Amino acid sequence: MQQPEQQPIQKKHWLILSHGFNMDGRAASQTITDKIPYFLEAGVKPMVFSSITGIQDQHIAHRQFLAWGPAAFRFDFRHWVANQYGRGWFYKLTTRSVSFLLVPFIALEKLFLGYSSQWSWAMPAYVHGLKEIRNNNVDLIYSTGGAWSAHLAALWLKKKTGLPWIAEIHDPLVIRKSPQDQGFDKPINRDARFRQYLEKQLCKYADLVWWFTDGAVHYAKVRNPNLNEPGNTVAMMVIPGAMPPLQQTKEEKNVEKHSTEEQSADKQSAEKIVQAHQYSNKLHLCHFGSLAKDRSLSTILKAVNHLTQHHPKARGQIQIHAYGAPLDELSKDAINECSQNGIDDLLIAHGRLEKDSLTGKSGRERVMQAMQAADVLILLHGTDEWCAEYIPSKFYEYLWTGRPIWALSHRNPQLDAMLEERGAYISHAESEAEVNRALERIWLDWRNQQLIEPKWMPIGVDQAAQCILDKVHDINQIHSLVMNR
Known part of the structure; x- marks a missing residue:
């Protein structure tokens, strides 16, 4: 798929927070990993923070951190052992032993907080992210999920440092129950209540936030009328798309492939x-x-x-x-x-x-x-x-x-x-x-051997990456004007 001409980017060092980065076959991973080649081609220098659930990327700066909460630790540990040793007897022995030891602590975590298991990954992501920012290694914060812990860590970093923050929302944070439900009612579930709070914070503090459907953007604007108002958070819809199958094969084998000719051949x-x-x-x-x-x-x-x-x-x-x-x-x-x-x-x-x-x-x-x-x-x-x-x-x-x-x-x-x-x-x-x-x-x-032959109209990742790059270019120009005043 032919790529539009790239826009120059002023702020190139991006801190990408993605809990499930490089998890084989996971949609929450592919949504961000597939964009990385296009960001690199545009001059972005990404630094990725993720949990230990995926494979560490050897071609970009990629740091993996254990979550600090017991439920998330158990989840991450299981995936790490599977990646390292497979799912045989060693996996069963170690994961069952760790799960048994963590049971009382997980019970306490659920009793006092009641959040989804990956929430605590936000803590190491914030601590290490703040260190990188103070060392002047970060120009922009990019949270993507999947697990909402990435957005929570980015929110903390935004409030602490004031750096530009862009957020990619995979699934709606507020789950409505009926066509009449606009998502304003206070949920009974504590995790749902926190996600409702987090959406408000995203729409207040992020410089740019996008969802993957028109419907998600519509209902987010209903709940957050400040979106797209002058001086406030910019909201948009981005179709994520997917990589062509042959390009997926090369990306999985860590072969860099960015040229238009090769994509056309694919x-x-x-x-x-x-x-x-x-x-x-x-x-x-x-x-x-x-x-x-x-x-x-x-x-x-x-x-x-x-x-x-x-x-x-x-x-x-x-x-x-x-x-x-x-x-x-x-x-x-x-x-x-x-x-x-x-x-x-x-x-x-x-x-x-x-x-x-x-x-x-x-x-x-x-x-x-x-x-x-x-x-x-x-x-x-x-x-x-x-x-x-x-x-x-x-x-x-x-x-x-x-x-x-x-x-x-x-x-x-x-x-x-x-x-x-x-x-x-x-x-x-x-x-x-x-x-x-x-x-x-x-x-x-x-x-009759006459199944529908669909029109060849696939949607690539390049259009999503370019849309984000264009908006970030605009945001960087605004921030530069503010800094120069």
Whole structure:
């Protein structure tokens, strides 16, 4: 994807706070790691602070810190051991021992605070960040999450030092319950109350803050009318996008690749991969990502039951593959129902794809290969009200595969518009009839080998990075004018 001409940047030393940086296959990691090459090309000199849950980057300044709270320590320690020694007997022995020792301290932490586990990572991030700032090694603070501890540390640093602060909000901090709920009510849950407070602080003290959907920006402005007012925090929407699959492969192998020619070659190669898809004797519907009660494959499984009742030939011709997460309880119940109706081997749960020690392929590479082998990619949006402010990050990876998408969306016109523009099967998740009709159409299209061929309109990371760089350039000019007065 061709990059726009870069703007010169005055303040080049960025402190990037990202709790889950370089965690293989994690959306909270990929959202920032994929932007790093574009920032480097623009002249930014990043210093990344993260937890120890990911792999330490050897090509940029990257420091990893243990969280200071017991719950976060347990979480981080588990990932660190898995990265270093795998998930064999040593992992089970050490993590269980540490968990046992930490149980009373975690109980006290939950009793007195009640925050999500990663909150305490903000403390080492703040202490070490303040030291770097006082040593004149930082011009700008960039918090991204994922875990809101990065934003909390950035808030403390902003208040202490006054440096420019930009913040990237992945998921809404305030979770609304209904279309009528604007997010003003005081939550009962202590973590939710703190996230509500943190959003207000972000919108008051950050120089620039952005969300990933129009809906998220809209509701944040409703709660924080000061946004985009003269002299106040600038708020915007940035579509995160995703890396092309071949570029992902090279990035995972730590090969620097920034030239426009190479990115164009990647896109052409990706198109060739799309054209190579072959139909088989089964319709393979593949889902990637987390599953939950509000985002369950049970809806699809019930639709298969309905389809086979009207089209007996479909029995045994459909196979659903789930990657990336354990099955939710609703999906398990639906599988049992299918089995009672004589539909066996319908769902295969592959779990999380991680680095393959035999082939050397990263989890992210393996996921992309599985995506490209699918007949249709399932995009479960969810059924909660917050779907109006959220688009699954997998959507942008799906676009690079060129495979048809079947989206079960909920109250998000922005997502629906992007799907319709590119060509997709779309159902509204709350309508059982729509889901049943969509599956019937997909099965008939597959039998005729005429599945939708989506328009080749992927969304790269370059556009997101450039949007941020342009806004930071404006912020730096404003700060320079203030400093010179």
